[in-house]
Structure formats: structure tokens, C-alpha cells
Amino acid sequence: MSRVKRLTRQRTLWSACLILVVLLVGACQPVTPEAAAPTAVVTATPTPTQGLAPVDPLAPEQAAPPVRLRIPEIGLDVSVVPMGWKVVRTAQGRVTQWDVPTDAAGWAINSAPAGAAGNTIIVGVQNGEQPVFAPLALGNVAVGQEILVTDADGITFAYRVEEVSEPIPITGATPEEAQQAAAYFAASDSPRLTLMTGWPDFTTTHRIFVVASFVGVLQE
Numbered sequence: 001m002s003r004v005k006r007l008t009r010q011r012t013l014w015s016a017c018l019i020l021v022v023l024l025v026g027a028c029q030p031v032t033p034e035a036a037a038p039t040a041v042v043t044a045t046p047t048p049t050q051g052l053a054p055v056d057p058l059a060p061e062q063a064a065p066p067v068r069l070r071i072p073e074i075g076l077d078v079s080v081v082p083m084g085w086k087v088v089r090t091a092q093g094r095v096t097q098w099d100v101p102t103d104a105a106g107w108a109i110n111s112a113p114a115g116a117a118g119n120t121i122i123v124g125v126q127n128g129e130q131p132v133f134a135p136l137a138l139g140n141v142a143v144g145q146e147i148l149v150t151d152a153d154g155i156t157f158a159y160r161v162e163e164v165s166e167p168i169p170i171t172g173a174t175p176e177e178a179q180q181a182a183a184y185f186a187a188s189d190s191p192r193l194t195l196m197t198g199w200p201d202f203t204t205t206h207r208i209f210v211v212a213s214f215v216g217v218l219q220e
Helices: 003-025 175-185
Strands: 066-071 076-083 085-090 093-098 105-108 119-123 146-151 156-164 192-199 206-218
Antiparallel strands (some): 146 156, 192 206
């Protein structure tokens, strides 16, 4: 049985069990607290992807790294590679920074894999010779759009954009702004996708974040 069919079958069984529990116990369920993020600043009417099957997210140990990211509504299609850290010297001393690729988007290797429970973090540059995430800095990504992430096994998972942040300063951010930025990188029990890039598109004084919730698997 393929992973897609197995995921769909697991979702069906889980839904049946959930309905039974609701009938017997009522509508009470635990809520997992998560860090708050800024309200979305751009909106759009969702356009459902054909062939999308709702499934439960994978356990992280069963998932594979992302290798491709697409946002069909704006024509974005970029490769994704693993992204680690590098040590740099600053006025404050030696610090670690993400080693962001310049010709592809980078998947943070300490974040959740594609389609897995947790926070999947993908970062890309918005300027230079290959500005893979320029559409984010230009304001082309909107709430309601679907993001498709394909993993190393060839399975494509769908996410729907829920939030697009205001630009957050890199230097001179207020404590509240710094807390907002940290919340986007925080671990999560629920499956979500977080994209980050610089702003504006011709330099990098701020960061922009896009948060998308897990929808299911694309049966291609």
C-alpha cells in the first residue's frame, strides 16, 4: 500500500473514532497553547487544489526533507535544500547565523520535515542574482493561497496561508517585535509551514514571515 493511500486510510479511521468520542463525551477537547503571531495583512479568496486528500500529518521520524516549494497562484516554483548554520563575527562577538542558500530556498534542518507534525521552516533570499523569495517581499503572497511542498520521496503536501506578517526590523526591533519574530521560529505541536525572507526586495532591513496550516496530501 502506498504512503498516500495509507495516510488517507489513517485519516478515515481517525475521523470515525473522533465522531464516536464526540457523541459520547461532548465537545470538550484539550487545546495546545501556541505562540501568537501578527494578524494577516493581505487577504485572498482560497482556490482549492484538485486532487487534494485530507490526511493526518506524519510523525517527524516518518517524514522526509522538502525538496520543492510551489505557490501556484503566483507562479512560484523553487528548489529547497537543507540549511544549517555558520559562525560569523559581529561587534558583539561570534554568533551563529543561518547559512541561507543563494540559488534555492533553505529548509532549516532542526525544523519539522515536509508534511510532518511541527513547524516546518523554509527561508529564501529576496534580492541578488536569484531572489527565490522575491514574491514574498513584493507582497504577492496572500492569505488563502495554497503552498505545495514536495518531499524527497516525491509526495506533495498542501498548506494554506493563514498569516502574512508586517515587516519586522532586523536591527532596532522593539521587545514586542522581537517576541513576534521568535514566535514564528518556535516549535509547534500542530503541523504548520513558516516561510521567511528579507524586506524590501532591494535590500534587507526587515524580515517578513508567512505562516500556512497543513491541509493534506496532493494525489498527483
